[in-house]
Amino acid sequence: MEYKQKIKRVVFFLSICWTGVWAQSEITFEEYRFRRDQLRELLPENGMAVFFSAPIRNRSNDTNYNYHPDRNMLYLTGWEEPHAVLLIYKNPQQDAQGNYSEELFVRDRDAYEELWNGTVVGIARAQEWGIDRVRNRKEFLDRKDHYTSFDALLLYEFQNDVRDKANDPFDLYALQKHFRQQINYPNELNAIRYDLYQKVRQVTAEGFVSLQAEIRRMARLDPGIEKDALLQNFLAIPKDGSQEELKMQSAYLLRQTHFDLEQLPKLMGQLREQKSPTEIDLLKKAIAISVIGQIEVMKALHPEMSEREIQGIHEFVYKKYGAADVGYPSIVGAGNNGCVLHYSHNELEQVNNQLVLMDLGAEYKGYTADVTRTIPANGRFTAAQRELYEVVYQAQEAAIAVAQVGTPFSEITQVAYAEVSKGLMALGIIEGADELRRYLPHGVTHHIGLDVHDPGAYEQLKPNMIITVEPGIYIPKGSPCDPKWWEIGIRIEDDILITTKGLVNLSAKAPRHWKAIEVMMQEDSVLREWKLPELEN
Numbered sequence: 001m002e003y004k005q006k007i008k009r010v011v012f013f014l015s016i017c018w019t020g021v022w023a024q025s026e027i028t029f030e031e032y033r034f035r036r037d038q039l040r041e042l043l044p045e046n047g048m049a050v051f052f053s054a055p056i057r058n059r060s061n062d063t064n065y066n067y068h069p070d071r072n073m074l075y076l077t078g079w080e081e082p083h084a085v086l087l088i089y090k091n092p093q094q095d096a097q098g099n100y101s102e103e104l105f106v107r108d109r110d111a112y113e114e115l116w117n118g119t120v121v122g123i124a125r126a127q128e129w130g131i132d133r134v135r136n137r138k139e140f141l142d143r144k145d146h147y148t149s150f151d152a153l154l155l156y157e158f159q160n161d162v163r164d165k166a167n168d169p170f171d172l173y174a175l176q177k178h179f180r181q182q183i184n185y186p187n188e189l190n191a192i193r194y195d196l197y198q199k200v201r202q203v204t205a206e207g208f209v210s211l212q213a214e215i216r217r218m219a220r221l222d223p224g225i226e227k228d229a230l231l232q233n234f235l236a237i238p239k240d241g242s243q244e245e246l247k248m249q250s251a252y253l254l255r256q257t258h259f260d261l262e263q264l265p266k267l268m269g270q271l272r273e274q275k276s277p278t279e280i281d282l283l284k285k286a287i288a289i290s291v292i293g294q295i296e297v298m299k300a301l302h303p304e305m306s307e308r309e310i311q312g313i314h315e316f317v318y319k320k321y322g323a324a325d326v327g328y329p330s331i332v333g334a335g336n337n338g339c340v341l342h343y344s345h346n347e348l349e350q351v352n353n354q355l356v357l358m359d360l361g362a363e364y365k366g367y368t369a370d371v372t373r374t375i376p377a378n379g380r381f382t383a384a385q386r387e388l389y390e391v392v393y394q395a396q397e398a399a400i401a402v403a404q405v406g407t408p409f410s411e412i413t414q415v416a417y418a419e420v421s422k423g424l425m426a427l428g429i430i431e432g433a434d435e436l437r438r439y440l441p442h443g444v445t446h447h448i449g450l451d452v453h454d455p456g457a458y459e460q461l462k463p464n465m466i467i468t469v470e471p472g473i474y475i476p477k478g479s480p481c482d483p484k485w486w487e488i489g490i491r492i493e494d495d496i497l498i499t500t501k502g503l504v505n506l507s508a509k510a511p512r513h514w515k516a517i518e519v520m521m522q523e524d525s526v527l528r529e530w531k532l533p534e535l536e537n
């Protein structure tokens with residue numbers, strides 16, 4: 001971080017502590033403004049960044065999923081409504097009112113829309129949000145020849161998942177279509193094509209022939225590449241083609257792809273990976289709620305319960321404490337189901353005497369926890385379950401122990417992998433470390449925040465990051481080991497705050513050691529008293 005930015009950050013934190021915003025646990029307009037200013041600092045000269053709101057996702061027929069706002073737009077503005085565009089400029093722009101460096105295009109209020117779907121913020125009220133310009137989204141469609149004057153146009157790849165809403169000529173579909181036309185965004189740009197475009201853009205005389213070979217190889221796999229005019233032009237340059245011709249071709253390609261899909265995700269990761277005091281506060285709350293869910297289930301669980309009922313207890317607790325949603329589909333898997341990493345069917349009607357893996361997180365004011373506990377349905381680990389649990393526990397302990405400012409993410413993973421390998425070898429389940437991935441096929445750490453897998457550079461730990469540490473062992477039925485280990489899936493996942501004074505395990509209150517779990521499972525549950533009537537049919 002540059003010196004100037006560091007000073008700004010310190011002044012900002014002092015100011016929010018001073019004004020008592022910390023205690024309110026709300027992201028203020030000032031903080032959103034600060035975040036946009038930080039992004040602006042990072043933008044290249046004469047550059048601009050573009051963000052679109054998330055699409056409304058259809059569930060079936062005329063029913064949609066609850067709206068989930070785009071996390072970057074939320075991070076930068078707090079805006080939670082669909083059909084919006086945010087533009088952030090490096091250098092001031094001018095209109096009749098004077099200079100501005102950012103614009104948000106939004107829907108205006110609409111009585112009919114509000115009758116069905118509730119309040120729309122609208123332009124007049126959005127003017128109070130501290131964004132330089134809030135404009136009607138219709139004006140976005142009037143923007144012609146605006147974007148070519150910028151030296152860098154930073155955006156996220158379009159995902160082609162937006163529906164054209166009937167009777168709304170200014171919907172997200174229209175906004176994106178217009179913008180794509182303006183910047184010559186190829187209709188079928190996909191990740192492979194974009195990667196090749198980037199390579200062409202950066203090609204050197206030495207790399208020229210091998211890049212042509214790579215494009216030919218990809219063209220055989222992907223008809224879209226084969227038909228791509230830009231790439232075909234590039235292939236048409238002869239081997240002994242002059243440097244001049246190569247430069248002209250590259251310049252042509254550059255002009256055609258007058259945008260950059262690589263930088264913006266990196267910049268947003270840079271901003272979002274370290275949390276502000278208010279973000280830490282909100283995450284602590286999401287985690288504390290999730291911990292209560294785990295504890296209440298430990299008290300209430302018995303072998304006759306279904307996976308769905310267990311899920312319901314967690315999610316009831318979340319709502320009880322004001323969490324609007326879950327941060328990701330809840331995972332409750334008993335026995336073999338616990339070996340499916342993102343199992344979310346949760347359909348087993350009786351968990352019986354199996355281990356139950358519960359990976360759930362409350363989403364509180366947009367921020368999500370990610371906590372996993374694995375517990376025996378009858379309150380007692382069997383010897384085999386306990387031996388495997390101990391391996392995961394020791395791996396998690398070892399990985400958490402190295403988590404401090406400066407530790408590379410890769411070290412956390414390596415420490416956990418080494419411990420699990422050692423443990424599995426000691427139990428005779430694998431013969432060498434090269435077999436580890438059969439039973440632990442995932443990474444063991446990631447950021448949490450507005451996304452459960454929050455973006456970041458994933459290089460070294462820095463103060464005010466909140467990461468998970470989540471080793472596991474999964475031994476599905478039929479695995480090449482003693483059948484006594486079969487149908488056991490274990491993951492232990494905690495949410496760890498990194499500070500200059502050391503780490504804080506924010507989910508530590510959910511019992512984690514096998515003995516502590518067994519003790520908690522002896523406790524009385526209020527749910528024992530809650531008797532619901534039998535279904536009549």
Ligand code: GLY
Binds near residue numbers: 328359370452470493
């Ligand atoms: N709940 C998904 C994960 O642990 O990463």
Ligand code: MN
Binds near residue numbers: 370446468470493
């Ligand atoms: Mn996780």
Ligand code: MN
Binds near residue numbers: 360372493
């Ligand atoms: Mn998880």
